Amino acid sequence: MIRLLIVMLCWLLVASVHAEERLDYPARSDGGEATALVVHGALDPIHVRPLLEAFHRRHPGIALTYRNLGTLTLHRRFLEHPEEADVLLSSAMPWHYRLANDGHARPLDTATADAWPARARWRRELFAFTFEPVVMVVRRELVERYGRPESHADLLALLERHADALRGRVVTYDPARSGAGYTYAIAESRLSPRYWDLVAALGEADAALADTTGEMLSGLSEGRYWVGYNLLGSYARAVVEADPALAMVIPDDYALVTRRLALMPRGAPHPETARRFLDFLIGEAGQRVIAERTALGALHPALTGPGTANALRESHGEALRPLSLGPGLLATLDDLKRQALLARWRREFARGSEGLPPP
Known part of the structure; x- marks a missing residue:
């Protein structure tokens, strides 16, 4: 039930x-x-x-x-x-x-x-x-086998060490199809020097790319995915509270807030x-x-x-990093900047999936 x-x-x-x-x-x-x-x-x-x-x-x-x-x-x-x-x-x-x-x-x-x-x-x-953190959601199977990632650094290490075991069991936004996913991608690319390493690691784990937090939560609840990255916490909370197999993580190194x-x-x-x-x-x-x-x-x-x-x-x-309410938001709507960021995102994701060394 x-x-x-x-x-x-x-x-x-x-x-x-x-x-x-x-x-x-x-x-x-x-x-x-x-x-x-x-x-x-x-x-x-x-x-x-x-x-x-x-x-x-x-x-x-x-x-x-x-x-x-x-x-x-x-x-x-x-x-x-x-x-x-x-x-x-x-x-x-x-x-x-x-x-x-x-x-x-x-x-x-x-x-x-x-x-x-x-x-x-x-x-x-x-x-x-409102004040809504962007979170990770993990399944019990992941925590029992590999421990609970508490930060982006933990997630990166987990993906780098266990890419084969986690292949197809990770899900995140597709920034090309999701406005939220794109907004988070441009914010993180400015915030974290290891962001592109994380994108490559997601590619190496053959992460599924979704349009919405709802899609990700559905796959996590069904057990198709063991870890979801960059879900909207306000939507995730009710699902996680109703399912003992899931846990929500607000990363302790930095957490975007929309x-x-x-x-x-x-x-x-x-x-x-x-x-x-x-x-x-x-x-x-x-x-x-x-x-x-x-x-x-x-x-x-x-x-x-x-x-x-x-x-x-x-x-x-x-650790909480609210997206700033100011002119910087307009940069996310600039067509040339959008194309450049998405091109790099695809390149880094493909680099991970092909096992190529950093450029």
Whole structure:
């Protein structure tokens, strides 16, 4: 039964990338005039529903519609129909930053916005509202035979020593097909001098390349893979907690942290309700919902304990490396830089699979 539950959850994580899902919360009469709010997000219903429900309880006179879209679909749809949504939520940090940088975002002029940490916002137009480490997930079989890798250095050593035994049992993102995978690749290539050695080692182990964290979790739950590299921790946590054969590892040498971003479009059809929702999202009440009822990680500086960024910083300290919210994100969208990085990634991965010496 547990295995069936896990596989179903993984399937939902994969499916949500490709199909639009819609949640509706009709307005309930509160004696005032009914209004509306339309939110487009690249955030699965399992994570966003508690936030939507909490907001709707506070504002029952607002007819709330949420559409769950893939990150690139959300981006394209906004550019084609900029008047359609009041709030945009996305995990694709470079694409969302570009929208704000290109002048598509409406400022949030509230006390909550003023108090939000400077490192988690751009001007008053773009706000990070989650704190999600990028993790490894390992199976019991791997730990029993070779030990548990606690860092990127451990993983590299494991792959170099046991490439034959682990052939086909490792999975990671394909940076050519996955926006998240590409974002992590460019960040790690800047962060770690051994990153390209790790890519070569993945190639030597004939690692499977996936589009989504859901795909990786499905293969890990089924036992096809023994180690998954660079999974989104917020999605991995629920699956790992339900399956005693799996363990989640936040690397102790460095761990990338991605943060979902929210903005209000300038052409939002309902700017006042958009303002209320975004203020709730980064306010203590909304952040408490994130901490207590989701796996996304609350950023609010006043919140401590499980499910918060403060708790993760206490346990992992300087190892946490949040992706910076600033102009550097635009470099990931430069076509020439993208082509150059992907060409090197393919070359290093192939070098490992062919057993060639370093260039």
